[in-house]
Amino acid sequence: MSTTEGVIKSIQGLSGSSGDLSALHRILKGAEETLRTDSDLQLSTLDQLHPSKHSLGYLYLLDVLTCGSMSKEKALLISRFITCCDAEQIRLASDKFVSLCKRFKERVLELRDPLRGVAPLLTAVRKVQVSTKRLTALHPDCLQLCLQAKCYKSGFSVLSDDILEVDQPRDFYLYCYYGGMICIGLKKFQKALELLYNVVTAPMHTLNAIALEAYKKYILVTLIHSGQFSVSLPKCASTAAQRSLKTWCTAYTEVGNCYNEGKISELEAVVVAHGSDFEKDNNLGLVKQAVSSLYKRNILRLTQKYLTLSLQDIANMVQLASAKEAEMHVLQMIQDGQIHALINQKDGMVRFLEDPEQYKTSEMIEVMDSVIQRTIRLSKNLIAMDESLSCDPLYLGKVGRERQRYDFGEDFDTVPQKFSM
Template sequence: GQITSPKSPNGPDSSDVEAPKNKTPLGRSRAHKSTIRRSSRPVSSPPTRRKAASRTAPDQTPESEPSSKGKAPSAAAAAAMESVEALVAHIQGLSGSADELAQLHGLLKQADGDALRAHSAGLLPFLSHLHPGAHSLGYLYLLDSFVSSSANLRAHAGGDLLVTVADFLTSCSADQIRMAPDKFLNVCRVLKNEVMQLNAPIRGIAPLRAAVRKIQTSSEQLTPLHAEYLMLCLLAKQYKAGLSVLEDDIFEVDQPKDLFLYCYYGAMIYIGLKKFRKALELLHNAVTAPMSSLNAITVEAYKKYVLVSLIQSGQVPSFPKYTSSTAQRNLKNHTQIYVDLSTCYGTGSYSDLETFIQSNAEAFQT
């Protein structure tokens, strides 16, 4: 009966919950009837390396130029910058056909890791030589290497970097970024974290909405970005913006954690819009979805489920038979104050209800 504590701001580890099964759209019926179809498009093997189209390589960055004191850069640094210049030339010349992109992807994988990250601070100027729409795959690799460095993020907090990332998310080619989905998700999360640190969540709404559509293979697919997007809408109090994804019928769920967060944040959006029936549907999904151990998101969802049920109908329904035994055994024990609130509400005594709420105000606020 222990609650799995969240390991990140996004919620608990997904290892403690099972994935939903049958094909029924979320928000209309039980979430655990959703079908999970894992769709990872394999990347074709790179063909024999062809010579990239001849293009003018970008100018050397300040790191590779002699300093004002006349000191020449180290041979290793110069070689590294030449290597990045050559990679940019490949990106420019191999971003056309599917075969070219497959070859380019192989080159990018070889360069990824120590080669790029060791010199990530000097990558930003090279992005100006690439088009985020035409050269999306290569652009993504360079951008991901840059934003994966906390030192780079501190040095370029907000400002032009935020604009660069936002422009990429809205302009990039869906087909190209789906070849490296993990890197795309990382860049999206960096954007979300940056706008939250700036206390400006509204700046991330449009780019993340575009990113959701780019990474989706169909509007029926639930992605990890759905919850990130809904959280920004919630923090910015842009509830109507959240409807752009909440009104889709979801059938494909990859990770259970994504499902729980989607249901919770989506319900909060509907509560903000005073659409309590729709909120109850999503909260019901979070509470009744299959799980092997209780998770923190489900506990919070049940608290909201009690409150919204009292607003909507004046009573809290009992658990349906298909609710997991884990939830039925443990949820009420972890939300006892809300169960007592429901009981007090049922007496019909306004004065008793007011006294109960006031005497337990601290518990409700934690």
């Protein structure tokens, strides 16, 4: 009996219970190297197994069969396996499952067909994820496919969880970076800012390329969403970020400084001067959105000074080319809920109104309730994390060592005033 035949029999006989699966796992680990050189192992061998009932064994064999060059047939097998496999079984060899899924992702990218991988990777994330609070190694890959396939809504569904547990920092950086880009695609700028902020302020000993690219987008999204740029990085950012990020992003900080001054002509001159840099970074579209937002920001300032203005006056004050262009901006701002106004088409006058929202409708109450419930959940999670950390032997040991450095065995009030040398 060949190694492959013996393994097949073991898989068929030991896939029923958790105890049997543990024994099967040991057999598969021991036979893995031999299987790689066994000529009896072919794609047709998998026909003897059911991907759902024999998921652990199927995973090991499929991993061996797809280790080299991957044909479309092999990629299709992986896709079907991800959809059918049993989550409990594949979690026994989660590293191998993750490796298989990453191989599949690379293949669909090589084929320039990222859409083919979106649904399987979404399924894979949920199957390998023990808790919705935990970031898996497949989260960034899933978001990358959603981004390249322009399936922003599918990607956003992955971002709905509050991630509190992270194994690898790089996975966290990529998760937040790709997630931020997906939110930009959906024009959910508040969520995009939150995710990009996480990358910029994450602990780092040296500056990395992901944080650098995230900071460029962070500046532009801040301008679009908040209408202002802060030269200083958030205080919680690492020393490496504080020291290096602005140095590598001078073109973007120039855009931010010009935006703060509110002068369209100067801002457009900066955009022209650094246009090639923005295009190379694939940020030119976002830069143009920032420029457009300055027009809207200047119109918003007018609502704080005037009750009525003509469209031509608005065009002149915010440096728009014509009254028609001013009308388009005002209409878009009304539609987006940024301002409240009425336009008289006959005489071209705009009357600015007060916010009609009374914050007492059932829809608004639902929004407020969802925010409160999320805050309560986050608070409970933080308390649980604090309690867990306070009992962690590694943490307590480190705190104890740090305390010894300052524990002189007596109160500070009794420290002698003279020291012998």
